[in-house]
Amino acid sequence: MTLYYGKVDQSACIACGRCQLLAPRLFSYDAEGIASLIPDHNAGTHELTASEQIAFKLAYRGCPTGAIKRANTPWPHD
Numbered sequence: 001m002t003l004y005y006g007k008v009d010q011s012a013c014i015a016c017g018r019c020q021l022l023a024p025r026l027f028s029y030d031a032e033g034i035a036s037l038i039p040d041h042n043a044g045t046h047e048l049t050a051s052e053q054i055a056f057k058l059a060y061r062g063c064p065t066g067a068i069k070r071a072n073t074p075w076p077h078d
């Protein structure tokens with residue numbers, strides 16, 4: 001399985017709650033409902049494990065605004 005990283009672009013998050021429903025162990029929210037990735041506090045530096053990738057994909061595909069990002073290298077990206 002390809003290794004990759006994830007992150008929420010919080011400027012694109014509309015606080016709909018869908019990612020937390022789909023992947024409750026991976027996504028949490030701040031007081032305004034803006035999502036973040038739990039394992040690395042949304043830094044984008046945590047290499048998602050095989051089981052995390054399954055849950056991540058559900059949220060990635062389910063996010064209505066495309067705010068959930070994935071990449072093959074850790075953040076920050078130039």
Ligand code: SF4
Pocket residue numbers: 008012013014015016017018019020033034035062063064065066067068
């Ligand atoms: S599904 Fe997308 S828009 Fe909805 S809370 Fe999660 S990151 Fe934000």
